[in-house]
Amino acid sequence: MELQLALDLVNIEEAKVLVKEVESFIDIVEIGTPIVINEGLHAVKAIKEAFPNLKVLADLKIMDAGGYEVMKASEAGADIITVLGVSDDSTIRGAVEEARKQGNKIMVDMINVKNIETRAAEIDALGVDYICVHSGYDHQAEGKNSFEELAAIKRVVKQAKTAIAGGIKIDTLQEVISAKPDLVIVGGGITGAENKSATASQMQQWIKQA
Numbered sequence: 279m280e281l282q283l284a285l286d287l288v289n290i291e292e293a294k295v296l297v298k299e300v301e302s303f304i305d306i307v308e309i310g311t312p313i314v315i316n317e318g319l320h321a322v323k324a325i326k327e328a329f330p331n332l333k334v335l336a337d338l339k340i341m342d343a344g345g346y347e348v349m350k351a352s353e354a355g356a357d358i359i360t361v362l363g364v365s366d367d368s369t370i371r372g373a374v375e376e377a378r379k380q381g382n383k384i385m386v387d388m389i390n391v392k393n394i395e396t397r398a399a400e401i402d403a404l405g406v407d408y409i410c411v412h413s414g415y416d417h418q419a420e421g422k423n424s425f426e427e428l429a430a431i432k433r434v435v436k437q438a439k440t441a442i443a444g445g446i447k448i449d450t451l452q453e454v455i456s457a458k459p460d461l462v463i464v465g466g467g468i469t470g471a472e473n474k475s476a477t478a479s480q481m482q483q484w485i486k487q488a
C-alpha cells in the first residue's frame with residue numbers, strides 16, 4: 279500500500295514548502311486540478327525538478343484527447359496522469375497508448391461514474407494502471423465517502439491497482455486501510471493538519487504496516 283499527497287489549494291512555491299516537510303513519508307505527490315488550472319503544467323515540471331525522487335501525478339482529469347494531453351503532461355515530467363472514468367473508451371485507450379510510449383502510468387478517476395462495478399470492469403480491461411474511487415469536494419460537502427465504491431471495484435478489478443481519494447483524515451485512515459486499497463490519496467488530511475510531518479509520518483507508518 280502506498281501514500282499519495284494531494285496538493286490542491288496552493289501555488290507552486292507553497293507546494294514546494296509542503297512537499298519538503300513530508301517528502302520522506304509519501305510515495306507520490308499529486309499536482310491537483312486547481313493547481314494545474316492556476317499555474318498550468320509548469321507546476322508539474324517545477325515539483326518534478328525539485329523532488330526528482332518522488333513520483334509526480336498530474337491530476338488533469340482528462341475527458342477528451344487522451345493521447346495528446348498525456349503527451350503534454352509527460353513532457354512536463356508527470357509519472358502518472360489522471361483520466362476520467364466517464365470518458366469514452368477511445369479517450370482512455372489513447373491515454374494508455376501514449377503513457378506506454380512515454381513509460382508513464384494512467385490513473386482513472388471514477389468520480390461521478392454511476393454504474394461503478396460495470397464501468398470499473400470495462401476500464402480494467404483497457405489496461406489502465408490505477409482505478410481510483412473518489413468523493414470530490416462537492417460530494418464531501420454532502421457528507422459522502424467512497425468506502426462502498428472501493429469494495430465494489432475490488433470485486434471486479436483484476437489487473438489495475440485500486441486507489442481511494444476524498445476527505446481522508448487521520449481519524450478515518452484505519453477504516454480506509456482495512457478496505458485494502460493499493461494506494462491511499464490524502465490532501466487536506468495532511469495539508470490542513472497542525473503538524474503536517476507528524477501526521478504524514480503516522481499515516482505512512484500505518485499504511486506500511488498494513
Ligand SMILES: O=C([C@H](O)CO)[C@H](O)[C@H](O)COP(=O)(O)O
Binds near residue numbers: 284310413414
Ligand atoms: O482531486 C481532488 C479534488 O477533486 C480537487 O481537485 C483532491 O485532490 C482529492 O479529493 C484529495 O483531496 P482531499 O479530499 O482534500 O483529501
